[in-house]
Amino acid sequence: MLLLLIDDQGEIWRGDSRELRAAFDSPYSGGEFIEYAVKNLGFIAINVFGASCQTRLRPEIVTERAALSLLDWIGTTRLERMVVSAFDRDWSNELLRMSDVPNRIAQMLAQGGHARPDDFLSRSLDPSSVDNRPVLRNLLEAWPRIVEHYEFDALTSLLRGVFNNRLVVVKIPTEMPRPLFHEVGDGLLYSAYDTWRACAIGAPVEEQPDRHFGRWVAGVYEEAAAANQPRIEDVDIIMRWPHAGRSRHRYKRLIFPFQTDNKPKFLIGGTIVDDTIDLRLLKG
Numbered sequence: 124m125l126l127l128l129i130d131d132q133g134e135i136w137r138g139d140s141r142e143l144r145a146a147f148d149s150p151y152s153g154g155e156f157i158e159y160a161v162k163n164l165g166f167i168a169i170n171v172f173g174a175s176c177q178t179r180l181r182p183e184i185v186t187e188r189a190a191l192s193l194l195d196w197i198g199t200t201r202l203e204r205m206v207v208s209a210f211d212r213d214w215s216n217e218l219l220r221m222s223d224v225p226n227r228i229a230q231m232l233a234q235g236g237h238a239r240p241d242d243f244l245s246r247s248l249d250p251s252s253v254d255n256r257p258v259l260r261n262l263l264e265a266w267p268r269i270v271e272h273y274e275f276d277a278l279t280s281l282l283r284g285v286f287n288n289r290l291v292v293v294k295i296p297t298e299m300p301r302p303l304f305h306e307v308g309d310g311l312l313y314s315a316y317d318t319w320r321a322c323a324i325g326a327p328v329e330e331q332p333d334r335h336f337g338r339w340v341a342g343v344y345e346e347a348a349a350a351n352q353p354r355i356e357d358v359d360i361i362m363r364w365p366h367a368g369r370s371r372h373r374y375k376r377l378i379f380p381f382q383t384d385n386k387p388k389f390l391i392g393g394t395i396v397d398d399t400i401d402l403r404l405l406k407g
Contacts, residue, residue, distance in 0.1 A: 125171040127196075128157065131164060131240060132369065133188035135196065138168070146370045147361070162210055163403040165240045167193050174203045178224075181210040182231040184240050190232055194225055207231075242361040243339045244402040245376070252355065252375070256395075258285055259377065266353045266379060275381050279391055282379065283308065286393035293328060293344050293390045302328040302344040305389065332364040347378045348388055354378040358394075359402035373400040 126138030136143045144156055147164065160166035161179050167189050168179040178193065197205075205224050207217045209231060219227055250263040262269065262282075269278070282290055288310035293302045304323045311320075319332060328344060331337035347354045355377045363369045374394040382388040 125169075126157070127169040127171075128160060129167040129169070129189045129192045129196070130160075130369075131166060131186045131189055133186075133192035135192060146368060159404075162405045163240070165189060169193070169196070171202070174201075175205065176200075176202055177206040177208060179208045179210070179214075180231070182234060183211065185232065186240075187232070190228055194228065197221060197224060240403070243336065244359045245343075246357045246402055248355045248357060248375070250355065252357075253377075253395075256285075262379065263353045263355060263377070270381055275389060278379070278381065279306075282391050282393055286310070286395070289395070290391060290393040293392060295344075295348050295388045295390070297388075300345075302341050302348070302390075304328060311394070333362045336360065336362045343376075344378070344390055344392070347380060347390055347392075351380050351382070353380070357397070357400045357402060359400055373398055375400070 128136045128138050128140070128143065130136065130143070138157060147160070157168050158179075161168050162181055165181070165184040165186050167185060170177045170179075180189075180193075200221075202221055205219050205221060207219055207224065207227060208214050209217075217227065250260050253259045253263070258281075262285075279292060286308070288308035290306075290308045291304060291311070292306035294305040295302055304326055307320045307323050309317075309320065323330075327337075327341065329337040329341040331340070355375065357373075358376045359371070359373050361369060361371045374396050376392060376394050378390055378392045380388065380390050
């Protein structure tokens with residue numbers, strides 16, 4: 124039996140690919156990962172049995188790229204029939220001749236709307252979510268009073284230690300309300316990005332190796348600056364960066380705003396890796 128997975132970008136992988144599982148950082152393995160990827164990531168799974176095969180997909184979120192890749196793959200085979208298994212609250216199965224598959228897949232996509240799974244997901248939390256880190260809990264709860272009595276450099280130094288240098292300092296100048304990097308901690312990213320990290324100081328936050336991610340993050344810091352209060356959230360993102368490819372990252376993000384009279388607004392953002400976060404898990 125041959126098992127293949129088509130990801131949301133249309134790339135075809137062997138079903139037992141460790142690289143794929145590592146990239147999407149799934150808590151599941153084997154058949155559990157396959158079903159998870161189909162239901163929550165918009166993948167298509169293909170099982171080949173002799174002259175027949177089964178295709179599993181979730182029409183609501185499967186991407187057009189994945190569907191086109193499936194049809195291209197069909198064109199390279201000599202299969203006679205296919206069972207198309209579609210998920211919508213439960214699985215439904217149809218046995219089709221291969222010549223009927225393209226039209227049926229097109230109908231499913233039209234009915235489902237093939238909405239693309241979001242690459243960048245977040246969920247707001249309250250301070251109790253960091254009860255196991257009392258320093259952070261206290262900072263979140265007392266931040267408005269703390270900024271009145273402590274210098275910016277002292278607070279930045281404190282947070283560097285709390286986040287093991289997994290932090291950024293973002294500046295929003297009064298004359299140009301656009302988030303700029305003021306500091307990028309060396310606990311972030313891979314060593315391959317040391318050059319980018321050094322060049323990032325003074326650059327817009329949106330100018331990152333993955334521009335889609337950069338624009339999303341810039342928007343988050345703009346919202347945090349406007350709210351002018353600490354922000355804590357779970358984050359579940361899929362990025363495409365050079366040297367790392369397309370990969371999934373999950374963490375808690377905390378943003379602390381700091382502004383003094385007649386000076387630019389600064390925001391200190393730190394992250395805590397948390398692989399238990401899963402904002403893609405299908406509910407219901």
